[in-house]
Amino acid sequence: MNIFGIGLPEMAVIMVVALLIFGPKKLPEIGRSVGKAIRGFQEASNEFQNEFKREAEQLEQAVKTTAELEPKQLEAVELEKDSAGSSPSA
Template structure:
């Protein structure tokens, strides 16, 4: 059994020192809170991993689908009255300049 590079003899020594430092009444509470903290960390890690996998699958699906290109039909231009007057005046001024 090798946890974090610590073997069974080292783990037993650590437990004996912790028992001497904290006492037999406080040690179960410390172990319980440490276990809850590790479980919370594992849950957060698992949730992050799941979200990462979902997002990677969504991106992969988006990249794998071919892009559908469609052309939009041009909308008929509605000329406003001011635009017609400008076009007419430009045409008239151009023809008068050519004749002069």
């Protein structure tokens, strides 16, 4: 069992120290608070990842749209040049 890079022996030492410092009555409350904090951090992390992926997909879609429009725009510019060049000048 390896949580946050902490093995079972280290976890046991931390629990014993916490039990000595806070006592058996406060320990469950502290555990709940730590659990809620970790859960909140995970939810925020997941939300950040989802937002990042959504923005990356939108950016990728914009790049694809631009890449598709670019040849058409170049063709339109060339047609304008051809029509301007073939018009009779005074």
